[in-house]
Structures are given as C-alpha cells and as structure tokens.
Amino acid sequence: MSRPSNIGILALELYIPKTYISQSDLELYDKESKGKYTIGLGQTEMSCIGDREDINSISATILLQLLEKHKICPSQIGRLEIGTETIQDKSKSIKTYLMSYLQNSYNIEGITSYNACYGGVQALFNTIAWIESSSWDGKLGVVIASDIAVYEKGPARPTGGVGAIGILIGPNAPLVLDNLRTSYMEHAYDFYKPIPSSEYPVVDGHFSVNCYLKALSQCFEDLKRKTGVMTLASLGDYWCFHAPYHKMTVKAFFQIASDDLSSRLPHFDAKDKQSWGIVNEYLRPLWNEKCEKATRLGKRVGNIYCGSLFMSLKSLMTFENIEEGKSIVMFAYGSGLAASMFRIVARRKVQMDQGILMDLGKRVKLNVEEYTRRMSVREKDYERKGFVPIDPIRELAPGTVYLDRVDEKWRRFYKRTENTPKL
Template sequence: MTLINAVGIDDIAIYSPGHYYDLADLAAAHGIDPAKYTKGIGQERMAVPSPDEDIVTMAANAVAPLLSDGVRDAVSTVIFATESGIDQSKSAGLFVHGVLGLRPNCRVVEFKQACYGATAGIQFACDLVRQRPAEKVLIIASDIARYERGSEGECTQGAGAVAMVVSANPRLIEIHPQSGLFSLDVMDFWRPNHRSAALVDGKLSIDVYLRSLTEAWADFRRKGGLPLDAVDKLCFHQPFTKMAKKAFGALAEAAGPEAAHLGEASYADSQVYGRLIGNTYSASLYIGLCSLLDNCAENLGGRTIGLFSYGSGSVGEFFTATVRPSYRRYLRADAHRTMLDARQRLDDATYAAWFYEVPKQVEDRALPQEAAGRFRLAAVEEQRRVYEEAIPEAQLVPLQAVA
C-alpha cells in the first residue's frame, strides 16, 4: 500500500502555438498608443493558432512530454477542461486519448465552466487519488480565446494548453484540502453555440471576478483555510496580466493586516508567460502557476502559494498549495522558454486570416501544415476530425524533466 503524505501536481508542461501577433501591431491597426496594451492591460503578444491547430493538438503537444511509461500505466482518468469545445457530444479528451495512444482502461471526460473548469478537475483528481493512491490523473486545459475583430476584447486573445499529472506524494506541488467557493448566475461572459467568438460585458466581468475572489476568500477562512500571513506567493486567473494587480488589491483589502508582507513581487513571476501568450481561459491559472515555478529566482521549496480560479458565469475558488522541496529538479523551464522564444511573428493579414476566416466545422477540407508542434489537425472528412503526428518525436527539442 502506498503511504500518502500528500496529493498534488507531480508534473506539468505547457504548450503555445508556434506563431504570435505582436500587440504593437494590433495597436497600429487600431490607431492607438501601444502602451494602452503593453502598460494598460500588461500584454505584449498573443499566441495565434494556425489553421491546423485546435484545442486537441495543443493539448496533445502539452501532454506528450509527461508520458513516461510509469505515467501511461498509472493514469486512470483523463479530465479535459475547455470552453472551446469541438464537439457537442464527444469529449475532446478522447481525441487526445487516441492521438497519444493512452491505455484503454481509463475514464475520459470533459469539464466546462468557462475559465474555472481545470480547477474543478484538479479538485476531483485530488479526491480520486486520496481514495486510490496508486492511480494518477491527467488534467488537461486547452483553449483558444477569440473575440470579435476590432472589439475591446481582441487585445486579450490568445491560445495555449497546460497538462498536469496529479498523484500521491507529488514532486512539485502539494494541494491543500481546504478551499473557498463562490458561485453566481450572471451574464458577464458567454458564447452561444452558434458563435465562434465570445460575448463579454467587460466591466461587469471584472466586478464579478473581484466579488468572487473576496467571497471565496471569506469562505476559505470560514472553513479553516490558512490566513494570508501564512502565504508566500500568489497566483490568480489572468484574462490579462494586469488583472492580477486588481485581484491582489481586492484580496489585500479583504485580508487586512494579514496581507502586509505581500506586494507585487508575490505574483509578478506568475505573469511572465501570460504576457507573451495572452488569455488561455481554462489554462490561464495553471500556465501562471507554471510561470511562477519556472521564473521565480527564489527557492520556493516549502513555501505556500495562494491560488484563485475564476470562470465567468460564474464560479470562483480560492485554495492553497505547498511547493515540494526538490521541485526544481522536475521543472521544464528551459524547454518552455525555448518554445516561446522560437515562435514566429505574424503580419496583420495572416493574423486576421487565421483568427477570423475560420471555416465552419461542417466543411470538409484538407489542411496544409503550418503548425510548429508535434501533432496537428490534418483534415476534416465527412465531418470527422483527422489528426496526425506531423513531426516525429526524435526531431523535437527534448522536453523531458531532469530525473
């Protein structure tokens, strides 16, 4: 029998498309000062998926580095969180299951609640592992943030995926069992089935986000969660990176003197990747967590992180986690930085074509190879999506963790 000392994140990897659009170019197209984006919302670039990339290919590219033989054999459940679903019936996770050849003896499901879904998956996974500690759960979050051309939300677009293995005695992060919750039925952000671009009431969404944070924090403390003076670092859902500053202000006000030791440095490292990728909806919080672990110069071993997850519509959750002492041995920081540095800059015409001239899903078509990752969408045949391994694993930059 496995002795459980902790349950949490044993491994993590991120993936972002191999192309980006610079916010300075978007500012020029909109005829405004680039500082409105780079300073005002804290964004520099948005990741842009090529026509042969979707949430499945991004997910598969994020998951592949995690799949040692031991992980393949132990994964009992695959949870795919997204709000960019490609099918109203079949889980996107089953496409990933097929692309990567995962073992058949596991359950595969899709979670949806705007940007919050991956946190529901994390909590579900932790409870499963506490019951059956020999098993591992694969959590995937993958999304494409898309708004109307010329809208206020366009500057916050992005795309990316994060994959995590939840296990007993994890190497990276121990998730604490206490969490604070707050749900409210509100129309701050939504995407009806017939639309490819989301609708958003920006001011309302920010207001509800901040209310959800303070309410979830209060619930967390009522349930015996740690006081904020026991927390060393913070990680917030980031629809744009400047939102972390607003979130910190609201949390500090709610926590009072407990927040006196914290400041911008407590969350700044969690913003590095988001500034270069843009909004990734369900993946946002955990790309931020990966950014914090990869980029913080301090040794975070034994330190406590406070995390806030928010999904419009709306659900918020505050919880805490402790970084494991030897976490740095298992990070993929160099591979993540190499991936982001290798991306190609798009001109305005290509960006607009790729993001906005999207064929209807019912249209059969073959897709030329544009994607930079290992896996791609090759075709749609009789309304069936066909995926392929475009780049053999041996030709990729190694993404495996240091043993």
C-alpha cells in the same frame, strides 16, 4: 492498497503555439492609442493559431509532451480529465478523442469538465479526490486544461490567447493541495457563448471584472474566516491568479490587499485616495515578492482560459526556486460564474525550470494582417465539412499534433509533426 499521501502535482507542462502577434502591432492595426493594450492591459504578446490546430490537437500535443518528457506509459494512467470551454463536436468530449493517443489503454476514467476558464481546476480537484477515494486503482492521474481564446474584432480581441496545460497527478508529489479551499458559484451573464455558429463569446467586460473581484473577495474572506487570523501575507508565500490579462491580476492583488487592510486597520478607508496612495506604495514590493513572477508567461502568451491559472503556476516555477514549506494560493475564476481559492504547499524544493523560455524564444511573429486573415479562415471553417486546412505545417513546432483534414461527415483526422528532441 495502503492509502496514498501527499497527493498533488508531480509535473506541469505548458504547450504554446509557435505563432504569436505583438500587442503593440495590434494597437497600431486597431488604430488605438499607444499603450492601450501594452500598458492598459499589461500584455506584450499574444499566442495564436491558424487552421491547423484545434482544441483536440492542442490537447493531444500537451498530453504527448507530458508523457514523453516524464517517460510515462499510457498503462500507468488511470484517469484523464480535460478542463475546457472550447467545443469541437458538441456531445463528444475531448477526452474520448485523446484516447487514440493512449494505445492499448482503455480503462481510464474521467471525461471533460466544463465551465468557462474553470474546468481545469474542477478536473484537478476531481482527480485528487479520485486518488484519495476507495476507487483509486493505484495509477496516476492526468489533467489537461486547454482552450482557444479568440474574440471578434474589437476591444476584447487583444485579451485572447491559446495554450494547453498538462498536469501529472499522484502521491508523494512535490506540490500538494493542503485542503484549505473554498468556492464561490453564482449565476451571471458576464461572459458566455450563446451563439451556436460562432467561436466567439458575448462579453460584458466591465461586469465581468466586477464578478471576478466579487468572487475573489468572497473566497478570500471565507478562507480567512476558516483559518482564523490569517492575512494576505500569511495565507500564502506566493499568489497565482486567473489572468484574462495581466492588469486583472494586479487589480486582484490590490483588491484583496484593500479588503485585508480595511478589515484590520480600524481607521483605514481604501476608498480614501490619500490613504490608499500611501499604502499602495508599500504594497508594490509585496506584489513583486508574491505575485509578479507568476504573471510573466501570461504577458507573452495571453489568456488561455482553463489553463491560465496553471500557466501562472508554471511561470512561478520558471522564475523562482520554490523552497520546501512555501505555499502558493491559487485563485481560479470562470465566468458564468465559478470560482475557487485553494492552496498548494511545496513538500520539497522545486527547482526552477526555464525550458519553456526556449519555446517562447523560438516563436514566429505574425503581422496583424496575417493574423486577421487566419481568424477569418477560422470563422469560415467553424461550420464546414469536407476540407483540408491551408496553413503551412512547417510553421508548427516539433511534436505538434495538427489537423490533417475534415471529411464529409465532419470527422476530424490528425497527424503529428516529427518529434525531434528539443534539447
């Protein structure tokens, strides 16, 4: 078999649930000051689900959406890997569950890559390496990055979200990883899920921001060192950041701008407020040009953990024509911690596709009382067996896989809503 070239992203799809809440409603409900979530976090809406969807179902929904939209048969797939931090049956990977949707195809490598918010990136790296390796079977790879991001009542709850990304990977792709990449891994308890019987994490928010920024700076410095003279501007035409909430991506951009300026301007001190204020003004247009479009979907969907960085890329592809030769720097961060910075280059023009905006437009807004009720049901269901979910199926979008029942042995059975064409 001849060696493949230009291995990368052939297609990227995003599934968002049909229900959401408004962050300003949540501010009111939480009796927080106006703007705390909408301005402070920079989030306007947050996707949510009830008891009809779980990590298996949203992963299945995006897998089917990806295959159907791009007319891919299961027999064309040689590898399927999931990146997630959401656990359903501890030992059984989501990948094995998804095999039930790939009828008559069994020789498909890959399982689940696991680390808070980071698994999707490792799955992407693994799948590209597989295609480059001597073990490649000539078929396509699929990466699913999916998570349900939910927090207990309190300050972290507005940083939740739900979503799943499906990525089709193969040779001769329009978006190719150019091997300029680096990682930063460290042991940290900034965010983790040590309570077995709870879906919620334990979070040290302030520490986690510092971990994120430290990993970001380390990766940025390492890439600059590897490339010699490259700067923020020359390293990438666009920048996509992992986005636990919008304001974190703004922080990220200004952090590396500050790192960059401090190292290049001999008398510049980012900690000097006046100098920083002046420079800051000049940085806003740079932010708008390089980053802002990639953050638009995230503001309306929330944090989707492993899919978040790829949702940023999807957002960029929704609002920008990416011209041939343009580069996108991607920064992945998963608490605990695992981080990577890597670069994608457009080998040909990628025309903007605003299809996802239709899905956003068709969503149903829940009031926060109803959202809170649904979260309580999820809390109760977390350890339950032998039950039928109660939330209405009519609320799900066409083509959504949903939980039909859980039997007395905790086995989960799913169905799918009718898949009427969206266009």
